[in-house]
Amino acid sequence: MIERADAILAMIPMLAMSGFVVRSIVTTTGVGTGLLAVPLAPIGYFAAFGLIVGELLVGPVAERSSEEST
Numbered sequence: 001m002i003e004r005a006d007a008i009l010a011m012i013p014m015l016a017m018s019g020f021v022v023r024s025i026v027t028t029t030g031v032g033t034g035l036l037a038v039p040l041a042p043i044g045y046f047a048a049f050g051l052i053v054g055e056l057l058v059g060p061v062a063e064r065s066s067e068e069s070t
Contacts, residue, residue: 008055012048019044 023040055061 004060008051008059011051015048015051016044018047 019041022043023038026036026040
């Protein structure tokens with residue numbers, strides 16, 4: 001069974017690259033859509049950052065730090 005920490009570490013690069021993959025798919029469908037697809041590239045990085053922040057604020061790290069402070 002995969003542990004939570006391993007799954008999170010595997011998801012970060014996949015999320016970061018997902019914006020470029022979606023942008024490439026949209027761009028290949030037509031020439032005019034390339035300009036519409038430009039904002040999609042940073043979305044993957046924001047999703048990866050959101051995952052990291054979420055894990056730090058809500059995940060096991062936050063639970064351990066709240067247990068130590070009490």
